[in-house]
Amino acid sequence: MTVRSVRTRIRSSLVTAGALAGALVIVGCSDVSKDKDPETREFALQGRELTIDSDDSALDVVAADVEDVRVTRWFDGHAVVGDAEVSWRMVDGKRLELRVKCEGVVTSCDASHRVEVPRKVAVTVDNEDGRVNATGFGTALKIRSQDGRIVVKDASGPLDVESKDGSFEAVGVASRDIRAHVRDGRVRLALTEVPDRIDVRSKDGSMEIGLPEAAYKVDADAQDGSVEVDVERDASSPHVVSAVSQDGRIRVHTV
Structure with missing residues (x-):
């Protein structure tokens, strides 16, 4: 193998690596979630007790004149080669789970929830960070x-x-x-x-x-x-x- 062919292969490898790195950055930057406008959803409640299980979110919990549990959320996040997302669900009609997933090479997530609870309902809040x-x-x-x-x-x-x-x-x-x-x-x-x-x-x-x-x-x-x-x-x-x-x-x- 000639010296020239070796140099050509090295140059090609470098160009390919650079292209892949650029592709990764582009793909990563496309995984951006910006939910500055709030999203609202109602969850049916069974009984007179509610547990709110949340992590990595600011919570405003309010006793209100509502029949179901009404949740409004704000989320702004991004991840480079990773995930930035939120989820919510009611488990067995008694446990409201609010989750924020922010994983990757470079991440930034900001989440907040407002939970309106029917009056006369006893509430337990378990929040890990926020x-x-x-x-x-x-x-x-x-x-x-x-x-x-x-x-x-x-x-x-x-x-x-x-x-x-x-x-x-x-x-x-x-x-x-x-x-x-x-x-x-x-x-x-x-x-x-x-x-x-x-x-x-x-x-x-x-x-x-x-x-x-x-x-x-x-x-x-x-x-x-x-x-x-x-x-x-x-x-x-x-x-x-x-x-x-x-x-x-x-x-x-x-x-």
């Missing part, structure tokens, strides 16, 4: 979040919240029974009605609990942080407040 806002619930509300801020507004039913990484805020809440365990993040409660029981735990983050005027049995302990209790205290009160923080300031006051 903020959760819940508004207007008079029924039991349970929220579990792996990573993301949780905000609850205008709720009056029992409230049970767990967050591994993200703050928790409850505003305009009339719930008589509140449990909130936050691993890493600030906790802020502003109540409009006198509660029967509040149980708040935080490993790393400050804690502020605003209560209506009344006498409370308060147990507040911060291992590394100050404690300020500015409500009337009565060891025999049926209104019990327990606030424990490993690392962060605790403030319990009248609003």
